[in-house]
Amino acid sequence: xxxILGATDLVVELGAGRGLLRRRAGVRAVDGVDxxxxxxxxxxxxxxxxxxxxxxARALLGLQRESAGEIRLEGRAVSGLHPRAxxxxxxxxxYVHQDPGAALDPWWRVGATLAEGLAIHGLTDRAEQxxxxxxxxxxxxxxxxxxxxxxxxxxxxxxxxxxxxRILLLRPKVVILDEPTAGLDLSVQAAVLRLLRDLRTRFxxxxxxxxxxxxxxxxxxxxxxxxxxxxxxxxGSAATLFAEPRHPYTRALxxxxxxxxxxxxxxxxxxDPPSLxxxxxxxxxxxxxxxxxxxxxxxDPVLEEAGADHAVACLxxxxxxxx
Amino acid sequence: MTALRLLLRDRVAAFxxxxxxxxxxxxxxxxxxxxxxxxxxxxxxMQRLRPPSAEFPFGTDNLGRDILSRVILGTRxxxxxxxxxxxxxxxxxxxxxxxxxxxxxxxxxxxxxxxxVFLAVPQxxxxxxxxxxxxxxxxxxxxxxxxxxxxxxxxxxxxxxxRLRSALFVDALAGIGAxxxxxxxxxxxxxxxxxxxxxxxxxxxxxxxTAAILGFLGVGAAPPSPDWGLAVSEARQHLPEAWWFPTFPxxxxxxLVLGFNLLGDGLRDAADPRLRRSRR
Amino acid sequence: MSTPVLQVDGLAVxxxxxxxxxRILDDVALTVPxxxxxxxxxxxxxxxxxxLRAxxxILPRGAETPSGAILFEGRDILSDDGASAxxxxxFVPQDPYLSLNPVFRAGDQILEIMRRHxxxxxxxxxxxxxxxxxxxxxPDPEGALRKYPHQxxxxxxxxxxxxxxxxxxPALVVADEPTTALDxxxxxxxxxxxxALVADRGLSLLFVTHDFGVLAAICAxxxxxxxxxxxxxxxTRAVLDAPRHPYTRMLxxxxPDRATDLAGIPGTVxxAxxxxxxxxxxxxxxxxxxxCAAQAPPMVALGAGRGVACPWHEVxxx
Numbered sequence: 001x002x003x004i005l006g007a008t009d010l011v012v013e014l015g016a017g018r019g020l021l022r023r024r025a026g027v028r029a030v031d032g033v034d035x036x037x038x039x040x041x042x043x044x045x046x047x048x049x050x051x052x053x054x055x056x057a058r059a060l061l062g063l064q065r066e067s068a069g070e071i072r073l074e075g076r077a078v079s080g081l082h083p084r085a086x087x088x089x090x091x092x093x094x095y096v097h098q099d100p101g102a103a104l105d106p107w108w109r110v111g112a113t114l115a116e117g118l119a120i121h122g123l124t125d126r127a128e129q130x131x132x133x134x135x136x137x138x139x140x141x142x143x144x145x146x147x148x149x150x151x152x153x154x155x156x157x158x159x160x161x162x163x164x165x166r167i168l169l170l171r172p173k174v175v176i177l178d179e180p181t182a183g184l185d186l187s188v189q190a191a192v193l194r195l196l197r198d199l200r201t202r203f204x205x206x207x208x209x210x211x212x213x214x215x216x217x218x219x220x221x222x223x224x225x226x227x228x229x230x231x232x233x234x235x236g237s238a239a240t241l242f243a244e245p246r247h248p249y250t251r252a253l254x255x256x257x258x259x260x261x262x263x264x265x266x267x268x269x270x271x272d273p274p275s276l277x278x279x280x281x282x283x284x285x286x287x288x289x290x291x292x293x294x295x296x297x298x299x300d301p302v303l304e305e306a307g308a309d310h311a312v313a314c315l316x317x318x319x320x321x322x323x
Numbered sequence: 324m325t326a327l328r329l330l331l332r333d334r335v336a337a338f339x340x341x342x343x344x345x346x347x348x349x350x351x352x353x354x355x356x357x358x359x360x361x362x363x364x365x366x367x368x369m370q371r372l373r374p375p376s377a378e379f380p381f382g383t384d385n386l387g388r389d390i391l392s393r394v395i396l397g398t399r400x401x402x403x404x405x406x407x408x409x410x411x412x413x414x415x416x417x418x419x420x421x422x423x424x425x426x427x428x429x430x431x432x433x434x435x436x437x438x439x440v441f442l443a444v445p446q447x448x449x450x451x452x453x454x455x456x457x458x459x460x461x462x463x464x465x466x467x468x469x470x471x472x473x474x475x476x477x478x479x480x481x482x483x484x485x486r487l488r489s490a491l492f493v494d495a496l497a498g499i500g501a502x503x504x505x506x507x508x509x510x511x512x513x514x515x516x517x518x519x520x521x522x523x524x525x526x527x528x529x530x531x532x533t534a535a536i537l538g539f540l541g542v543g544a545a546p547p548s549p550d551w552g553l554a555v556s557e558a559r560q561h562l563p564e565a566w567w568f569p570t571f572p573x574x575x576x577x578x579l580v581l582g583f584n585l586l587g588d589g590l591r592d593a594a595d596p597r598l599r600r601s602r603r
Numbered sequence: 604m605s606t607p608v609l610q611v612d613g614l615a616v617x618x619x620x621x622x623x624x625x626r627i628l629d630d631v632a633l634t635v636p637x638x639x640x641x642x643x644x645x646x647x648x649x650x651x652x653x654x655l656r657a658x659x660x661i662l663p664r665g666a667e668t669p670s671g672a673i674l675f676e677g678r679d680i681l682s683d684d685g686a687s688a689x690x691x692x693x694f695v696p697q698d699p700y701l702s703l704n705p706v707f708r709a710g711d712q713i714l715e716i717m718r719r720h721x722x723x724x725x726x727x728x729x730x731x732x733x734x735x736x737x738x739x740x741x742p743d744p745e746g747a748l749r750k751y752p753h754q755x756x757x758x759x760x761x762x763x764x765x766x767x768x769x770x771x772x773p774a775l776v777v778a779d780e781p782t783t784a785l786d787x788x789x790x791x792x793x794x795x796x797x798x799a800l801v802a803d804r805g806l807s808l809l810f811v812t813h814d815f816g817v818l819a820a821i822c823a824x825x826x827x828x829x830x831x832x833x834x835x836x837x838x839t840r841a842v843l844d845a846p847r848h849p850y851t852r853m854l855x856x857x858x859p860d861r862a863t864d865l866a867g868i869p870g871t872v873x874x875a876x877x878x879x880x881x882x883x884x885x886x887x888x889x890x891x892x893x894x895c896a897a898q899a900p901p902m903v904a905l906g907a908g909r910g911v912a913c914p915w916h917e918v919x920x921x
Contacts, residue, residue: 097495
């Protein structure tokens, strides 16, 4: 499949700005990321909180302006634009928030919120709006009467469905899902994941799936990128990545995920990720890495091929494999 | 709906609301309720300074006018002044707050510093100065009050806009391509409305009090207007014999200001989502 | 066998509210043996937080306990004279970010709790707290006393709160989804810490969660709640490997580790004000039988400490 959304050397600086007297320095929440999402796939992005996955998503979307690098959509370069212009160009990319309930204006009925998106995109005919909304609500498995409710009257699962309906109305090609199952009960999560799968087939969507739940990612994603402190440290097909993780961080992350059978394997990962304001020199992961060697504090590893459709940014991945 | 129910459950606020409602009814029907509606302007020197009686329940003033009638007629003035001042202050403060809250940078900074400067100007002194500059009277007083009250709205709306700007639903709107104007007018403003309403209610009480003080100082309403503050001021020369003369207009000021403040406090509680959750 | 640390017997909690009488918990029975770890697991609305509140004595206003008892070390803490025994129940809250006042030093906040619970000099409390900080493996225990909540990471804050829970020298620690707000890597550390505390200090743990993976990692026993009743209970391994109640079977089939086809469970958890008659799961149950709507099924003992509240537990799901 051809690439639909991609980025090269993407850098996003947060918090930088002109103060009244001096320029404030920002932090690089995304620091030199290459990704390539193929049409029709579900592309997972995983990592601890603060690793830059949400910032990356917002930059791809155009809500956060990139500081350097290139973003491609359907083969065209769409970077280097002001947020408003960037959003217009990247209309085919839409974003579903982690907390879809809070993403709805509490004073507006759900139906009005849904209609608003259509109005913004030039569909102002009331009857047509209603028809499209009813059709989309049915597609996400909701009753048309749901349009009369207020956001706080919806359950967690219903809020997710509304969040999906809202962006499906805009006929996107790529949907960025930010933690789409966070805070959901198991049975509701299963239903939402199934719905996502059905919608992907029905509307021919491509998903960028941001999650910290590795069980879910393993289950639904075709390819996965692992992020640490603003960098992609490993990416590859989900099958390969979960079966043969190469990067020590990926290994620790996979080992930490709790499993139904209660097994715990692999090394534990002590401590918290360091602050973006004090990025360690050399390999960013080396202070927490059990396999760190002398060279790791000096050289910054780059992504290198570790197999078919599998790349890892670690200086010692070959040695680790042998061990 | 829940906010209204909460407000009614809050007895103190409901009491404040009752006072305000009562004052509104009195103000609207003042000419029909007042026993001697003509006493707004007519004087009857023969019956001056009569103590409260069946004929004049609140007594009469130094010109023989029925104080009850003048208190009733004064309600309309008090409320009109308060509404006019608050509306004017909102008209200035709300747009400034919205603009300064939404944008970041020099425009926002400038607007808020100007707001701070106005916030620092003492109301009474500005009113006195304006009274000297234009012409003392209720008009100058109102201009002075509006000019010193709008910063409160600007600050309130500024804070609300800053809060809402980072709200997820605003982000989501930007995500689906909504323009800033749409977001501000259709989403931020309605969400900030409760805070503005609370501010306006408290502002009404505040304005009534300040207007009365200005009337008392002689730079507000001019005789023979049935102004409460003016009445208290006129009564000074007849104390302590004619105790009823300042007492009833004074009580009217106290009651209405209290009513607005209690209602405002109650509204603030009802509009605070944190309190809403904890009381459930 | 010695008396269990916590024994909940036939507990019912009702809440009278705007929507009518909510029967949030009904006939709940569970036991935490001394040194044991019991997981209470269920989806939102199953009553697990109400159970926790009943144990901690912080039920919301308007809540009643029309029947049942909560025996803590043999004393009924629902009765007036037994309530004081609650002082020896430690509590670890869900959200370490919300549970500490940001304007006071974290250490001072815990010291305040300690002073209220036990006599002793300032110095004694301080030393004990430093010792507790060491026990929860907080880096630089002495320096931690002077820090404000925001100076700790999420995982460290959860460690602080565990130290606070331990400060009353508890016989039982009650934890309310203590790792939900944390990253998986931090979660693993916290779970390891709790396991170590249980093993080394002879603590008993009641652990409320919605995550079966976390449950499997820390709890020896489990009680699965559905709509305010215990659906199934027993040793965690046995229940997870071979669930018997139709609800548990369907719920575990939703787990991404296990799911063959992500099916979900049709329908939704009933509102507490509109609990169905009889078995509360029957409207959603694929193997519902004629009698299910008539009366609540009693717990069927399966041996080896297992029980299931379904007489049809041997029927295969369609």
